[in-house]
Amino acid sequence: MERVLTAKGAATRQRIVEGAALLVRDRGVANVGLDDICASTATSKSQLFHYFPDGKADLMLAVVRYEAEQVITDQLPQLADLTTWRKWQAWRRRVIQIYDAQRAACPLRALTTQLGTADPATREVVDGLTDTWAAYLAAGVQALKDAGEIDPRIDVQKTANSILAAVTGGATLLQSTNRLSYLEDALTEALDNMRRPRNQYVAGGG
Structure with missing residues (x-):
């Protein structure tokens, strides 16, 4: 107790x-x-x-x-309100701003590199962080889908996972190379991909 x-x-x-x-x-x-x-x-x-x-x-x-909480807290309130494309872009700018400022002094790096994930208790916390982060993103993808801003056939969870992978992968490369462009390009491409199916869907008339 x-x-x-x-x-x-x-x-x-x-x-x-x-x-x-x-x-x-x-x-x-x-x-x-x-x-x-x-x-x-x-x-x-x-x-x-x-x-x-x-x-x-x-x-x-x-x-x-604490570090797991910081990863999410740093992205609020934008992460909790991904209900329009404009708000997605605001979140993208926030993420880039966060990791550009933190560089190597990053809670995510501390969790995955400094503290490690071999310990089951640490792994449980990191898994919980990943699930929470992905859930926020999935809610945002679903909001765009419900609003008709993206292809109704899109897989919400897979799309959320790909966006999360873009952030974490881009942040990791930023920390190891000190080049922000990896994060900027990966996240921009992931968000653009979310919208491309709708353009093809409309153009095809199907």
Whole structure:
């Protein structure tokens, strides 16, 4: 059973998690020790173990959950309202802005590279993030389909998955090459592909 923290306790715990997340993004989990986290967050070892009884493993799982939340939160409110083509374009601009600003200091990179996904608990969080992200995108594709803006024969889930793959793949290449064009081109192409079936459908008269 999780302990119920006071407002002050919750704020302290959150400060530790956020401080640890920044260190992991910068150095990688293997190069971040408890002493580093304590120094960075002005926290004593006794405080740290009070909130994270299992030490680093416990804290790193909290960091994983925090970073997964950040990936989605950074895209809101645009991600939750993909109901028109104009709003899809606003979301595209937001995504590019986010990853251009973050570059290597990216929550997604921290999850997939720095923290790794070999641990079952981490994998569960990353899977949950992927499912949540894809669900938002699928809702947006369905909204365009219902509005008649894209071909009614389009596969909503496959389209959402391809857009998600464009973002994550483009972001990964951005982080490894420092070239934003990979993300810009991949996401633009994925969104354009979503609309192409309608043009062919109308032109063919079928």
